[in-house]
Amino acid sequence: MIQKSTHYAKQGEVTRNWVLVDAEGAVLGRLATQIAAILRGKTKPQYTPNSDCGDFVVVINADKVQLTGNKADTKVYYRHSGYNGGLKAESFRQAMEKHPEQVIERAVRGMLPKTTLGRQQLKKLKVYAGAEHPHAAQNPVKIELEA
Known part of the structure; x- marks a missing residue:
């Protein structure tokens, strides 16, 4: 009988892509879960939990993200x-007025591992309040996330 071995992705073998996500009209928590999955590499077939095999994520229009229900008034x-x-x-409203980028970064950070690997994966997240971003040279692929 032939024993099959599990393939583990190593740092040198991983190809990192750049992904562009438009946060306009998106719900914060649902957006953050999908971004966290991309950062961890769970959308790739060679996903390995103990190595960083995820893609870079550029989020634009962070100031247009929303919350459901009356959480915009009660979330602190x-x-x-x-x-x-x-x-x-x-409050959520004060945070969105002062620094809307940090609202998305904080939501995604809570969904990543609280280890050095999670901190390394969070560095691949780039969030911008407006529609402009300085990563055009990397040719990020725009994707539509599920609602």
Whole structure:
């Protein structure tokens, strides 16, 4: 009987593509799950959980992302400085006015592994508030994500 071995993708064998995603009118959580799957490489047949085999993702129109229901009014982002009384709270609307890119980055970061591999995969995410991006030289392929 022939024993079949599992193929594990190595760093040198992985071909990285550039993907362009338009966030206009997209729901934040659904967009973030699909972006996280692309960053991890789960859309590729040679996916290996313990290596970085994902693609680069460029997100445009981050300022036009939406939430369902009344979460736009009730969702709050918290951060803590580490000092007494250092808890800062920021609503979704305030965050979208000040830095809409970080809203998408934070949603995707929560869906990636909390390890050095997850931090390495997050570096391949490029988010821009408007429709312009400086990655035209990489020829990113525009894809439509499922709604």
